[in-house]
Each structure stands twice: as structure tokens, then as C-alpha cells.
Amino acid sequence: MANVLQPGTGPINGDAYLPSTPDTVSWGLLPTAADRPVLTVDPGSTVCFDTVSHEGLLADQGGDPAAFFGAAGIAPGLLLADARDIGAALTHRPDRTGPHIVTGPVAVRGARPGDVLEVQVLGLLRRAPYGVISNRHGRGALAGEFPIPPHGWPDGQPVPTVSLVARVDDEGRGLLPTGDGRAVRFPLAPFLGIMGVATAGDRPHDSVPPGPHGGNLDIRMLTEGARLYLPVQADGALFYTGDPHFAQGDGEVSLTAFEAPLRATLRLTLHRDPAVRRLAAELALPYAETADAHLLLGLDPDLDTAVRQATRNAVTFLRARHGLPPAVALAYLSAACDVRISQVVDRVKGAHFVLPKADLADLGPGPAADGEAS
Template identity: 30%
Template sequence: MASRSALLILGLCLLANGISGRRLSQMEAMDQCAAPSNGAMKSLKADSTTAVWGYFYQGIEPAMVASSGDEIMVEMITHHAGDDYEKMIAGDPGVEDIYRWTPEEQTMAMRGAKGAGEGVHILTGPIYVCDAEPGDVLQIDILDLAPRKNPSTGKTYGSNAAAGWGYQFRAGFLDDDKREVITIYEVVEEDDEMYVVPDYAFRFAGGPTGYPGPTTPCATLNGSMPRTVAGENVEWSAEERIYSSTNVPCDDGNQTWAGYYYPGVITQHPTGTEDMSIKGKFKVPANLHIGNIGLSPAWDEAVNSIPPLPTGGNMDNKRVGAGSTLYLPVQVAGALLSMGDAHTAQGDSELDGTGVETSINGKFKLTLHKAGALPKFVANLTHPLIETPTEWVVQGYTYADFLNEIPEDPQNQIFALSSIDKAMVVAYNETRDWMMQSFDMTEDQAITAITIACDFGITQVVDGNFGVHALIPKKVFKMAE
């Protein structure tokens, strides 16, 4: 974990020197690439001009241009900041800008691939990587991650939402009282160690008070996707007001939300209904990581940010943290790297639906590996690969490439078709193939090595494309050298 002073410096650098204000045209990106930066330090601040809400799309103009060898600092804003406005939004200008939603204006009106919450994550980017082409591999070294402190309080808070997509809604509740419960955590430092501690909890809606849920101005009905490349106009419409398969009507200029149907709602609850009894029950060592980091897929439409992709995206693997390296296959020119959904803590499975969703600032180094000269361990790479100081992590999903494998309506069908059994098959096949390629093994040799040396784990069971990963210890191969 980085020292306290290093984390402070990281946060200050981003606040002072970040790029924001507008996106670059494709022509401007190409012009910048003509004079490569060759190892420069760049930073990208997060606000409504440098982020998208809930989707990947290859037709978005880049927020920044970077070259292989550059180090970049990127701000990532949590899509759950609305769970406590005073602690996670108020006083932070970039976050206030992203969440601004009044009767007159929704600063970021297109939320989700079709504008009605089909994707929830606030993703900073995309970052155009010079010379990146389909078939290349982008290496992303995660140099540092730091909790984003609210400038007005000097504190960082996060939210764990035990939401309707959590596995507890599949497994069942003891009293059959299905409920969405939000726990607000504070990030604290003690003796140069970082922890998350529960502050209080509350129900999103329902409960003994019969609270119907938070009320907002009516969400924008339609519009054009912001910041698309010149000459392209992508219209979106949410005229039916169907959000997460639920109709939420507009009455007298307001909508009342009985559940997490639409991202960015500012939650409220009746005064005095907070459950303070959780305070002091436990203290969890922080494990800062990025839940959603990926490249744009080669797909003609905007892609929901929730189901993970062969190009990365919403992996929710807690090992994507400082000191790790991520390798992603490039599918489109410029790679178009975006990131968000950062967590200060999460266990494997992300069982209740989220981690401790927290705004975080990160520092990264980019290295582009060209298709004609790929290192052996990323040759033929078709899935995300994570490298930690001690392990290789192969990431599998129910569908390795759901967009191309599900024949009809893949972005909706993936949520009904997810299976841990299928994810295990994909993770095994990818692990076997990767070990055969990387270590010159036969299939039988890979099978026995996997069985006696590797661990498989459930990455997540909440993202519409369930994840299973394999942990391959480096030392078993170093010992054989």
C-alpha cells in the first residue's frame, strides 16, 4: 500500500493539473499522436465533460490522448455517491457537476446504453492510445490508487448497496422480507494502514415506515448521445419510462423510486430510520481496486457497462489494484480505455451486489504491445489477464464474448443466461490454453499443473455475466527454471 504522503501527492496532482473541459475530436487525437509524448505524465479529471454514464462505445470522442510509455493520472467517481449526498458529493465540484439533476437540467442525461439505466457505472474516458490497433494488447500497470477525499471535509466515504441484483435475492432471506439495504462506510487510516469501517445503514425503501422511496425530478426522456465523433448522431429514448423492467411514472414533475432502477438517484430516508447498530461491529482492511476498467469492444451500438467483456470492463476482480498489471486485447483503433466503479474493499463474489463503492484517484503506466511482436504470454490473448507480484490471474465469464456468442438481443439475454457452471468451463478452457501457450505445455501437462497448483475462485455473481478466475502461482514455474 502506498504511503500516506504518496496518496496525498497523488490527489493534489490530479486536482491541480487535470485535463477537463471538453473532449478531443478524432482529428485532434491523430494530430497529438503525430507528436508522441514519449513517457510524459498526464492527468484526467472527472466531470461531466470527461466521463460517460453506463456504457462503452467506439464512436465516442476521446477525453485524452496518451502514448505507449506515458504515465497517466485518472479520477474515478463512484456511481453510488448519491447514497449519501452530504458525505460523498457536496463540496466536491467534479462530483457535483456529474450528479447535477434539477427540474431544469440533468447534466449527464444519457445514463445507460439506451438512456434508461442499461448500465450504471460512471466511466472516465475514453483515453485514445496512439497507434493502438485491433490485434494489439494494451498493458496497464496500476502504480497507485488513493481514496478521493472530499475537499470540504478531508474525509472519504463509500457505499455498499445490498441491492436487488445481489445474490441474496436468489438465495433468499431468513424472514422472506426482500429488501435493499445501504451501508455507508468511512475510510480511515490507523498506523499507516487503511481500513473501511461501517458508519450507519438504512433501507432504500419500505420497512416499518412504509417509505415509498426517494423522489427526483423526472428523468430526461430522450436526446442524442453526447460527444460522438463528427458526423455521427446516436439518438436515445426512454419515453416509456421503463427502468430495470419497472415502470416509474412521472407525476407532477417527479418520479418516486422504490428500488435501484436507475443510476444517480440521490437516496433519502425518513429521519431517525438509520440503523446505527452496525457501527463498531467490524473493521475491514482496505483493498483498493478498480471494478470496471476496459477498452471499447468492436460493436456498432453502445454497450451496457454491467456485463464484463473480453476487453475487460466490469470484471469486479479485487486483484485489479495497485501493484498489479492488466493486459487487455485491443478491438478498435486507439483502444479507447475507460475506467470507474472503484472500490475500497470487496470480497470475491461481490455477493450483495456491490463493493464499498468509493471515488478513487489512480496513477497508471500504459505500454502498447503490437500484434506483430507480442510477448509469448499475451500472444493470442482473447480475455483479460491480470498479473500480480505473485500470481497470474486468468479471468473467465459465463460467456467469453457474450455480444458475439448470444445470437439475439445479447445485451438483455446475458442477464438471464448467466451460470457459474458455464463460467467455470470458460475459465478452465482459457487457463489451460494460456498455460499451454505460455509455458510450452501439452494439454495433459496443463491439466495436471492446474489441478495441483492453481486455485479457482468466484469473481462475481452479480454482473449479468458471472465471473470465475484462476490463480496461477508464479513460483511454481520459477522453481522449474
């Protein structure tokens, strides 16, 4: 059907195409240095990924996407074949892994630890006209208050997951039924919640908490045109992606946002020059930019600590890129920049400082930038 991008159909842009199949994904675990790539590309290559959302496939939703979405009125012809295949072929262990379906890893030739992998988001196409927003027992910003127990529910028993199926309306907006014949409509801004590189060693990491490897960053500003910079930890970088969203509010307070499948075209560029490697080492976390702003991240189980880390990294960035004295950088951040909450639901919470590029355009690299590219 015209509004469904099944695997291998419709516009596929890029030097390589990577569908999500049982052989090219992992369910709930992130790649490590010990994993074999499912695709290898040269630096600067563009890769088209078909990503699949985990929502609708999970055990607490019945483990049968046809039944789950059918109950919400989604016609069988609107189901994605790759979602059905993954759900049928792979066994998910929610007690041991995260929920996300992760596509990859993709090796970038020549990437070595200490390099920086730039991921440029060239295109994001909706693969289906629907998705899911869920709230689960013990999760989300209001854990213990939501989900609301059904009338007569036994005390102390896990409350059933609430999964609401949202749609895309004819004007390209999100449509969330209220249950009484009305609907909330909101703008869409697709992005990939998970983009990351393999961790060093061979110890598996579940897909929920983000970290220096990137992973489940859930930064809603990483839409088309954005660039994410990931410090490489393993040979080949071993890039992966997943957790596609049609929209998300800062915080993602329910636990998930408008989770829905995307076809993503990404350019993978390798940076090896000393200035970029030095900046990445100082920040010790990914960083990003949009057309209008630089994004400096903070990640920690404690949100206050995450905000402090984002603030330190913003000060470090302003010194390294533009030669601002730290006291001046901190004053500028306080006077003119926003610190935003990425998410508060992934065990490791996220914050990011937003530095408007227009404010910095006249500064140049500055005397302390030591040749850093802008």
C-alpha cells in the same frame, strides 16, 4: 481538506491528468469504436485518472449526493466537487444503462485491433474517507431474499434499496456500522472495478456485464502493481476506467462492495509482437498478473461455464508460455492452483485461475512457447 482529493488538488502523478467531468465521462455506457477520445497519449505514457463512484448519486438514493451523504453524517466539506457536478449536469437512465460513471476514453497512438494494451496500476489514492455498500431489489447473490422488506411492505412491490455508508478509520481500515453502536472493521485493498477498451462497431454496451473488452471485471487482485492485458478491438484502443473500490470480497455478493472514489495512476503500454497477439487471440479474453501470480479469466452468465473457460485459458497459458503438455497443465492446476470467483452479480459472472509465479520460475519458456515472453 487534507483527507479529500478534490479535482486538481493534492498529488497528481503521470504524463497526463484526466479529471472526471461531465465532458470526460459517460454514465452507464461503455465506449465504442465510434466514440471520440477525450485524451490521446503515446504508448508507454502514464495517465492520472480521478475516478468517481456512482454510489450516492443514483436515483434510488435520491439523486442528490449532498443530501444522501449528509443524512449519513458526512460533512459538506467532504463531498467531492466532481461528483456533485456530474450528478447535476448528466441525466442517468437506469432503465437503459448501467450505473457506473466511466472516465475516458483515452486513445493510445498506433493501437490497432489485435494488439494488446497493457494497463499497469502504478498508484491508487483514496479521494475521500467514506463510501457505500448497496443491495438492490432483484440483484445480488441472494436476490429475492435481500433486501429484506420493511414490516408491512406490500407483496410483489420492489423493496427499497439498502445503501450503507462505510468509512475509513484512523488506522486505514474499513469501518461498517452495525446499527447498534458497534462496527465491523476490515482491511482495505483499493482497485478499479472497470478497466477496458472500446468494443468494435458503434452499438452501445451498458457498463454492467464484463466481456472480451474487459470492462466491469471486478477482480479484487488488480491492486497497485497489477497488470491487466486487454485485446484491442478498435483503433486507438480507447481505454476507460471507473467503478473504484476501497475493498471487495470475492463474489461481491451484496451487489456492490466498498464503492468509493480513487485517484489512479496507470501506465498504458502497447504490445504488438506476434507472440503476445497470438496468446491474446487464443485466450479471447483479458488476462492479468500481479507480482506473485498470473490470472486467467473466465466470463459467462453461467458460473460453471465461466470456471470451465478459466480452466481452459489457464491450460492454454501454460502451454503457450511454458510449453506444458495440456494433461500436465491440467494436473498442475488441480494440484496447486486456486480458481476464485471474481463476482456473481454482474449478469456475466467471473472466475479467475491464480497461477503462482514461483511454481513456474524454473520452467523457462519451454519448447512449445515459440518465443513467448514471460
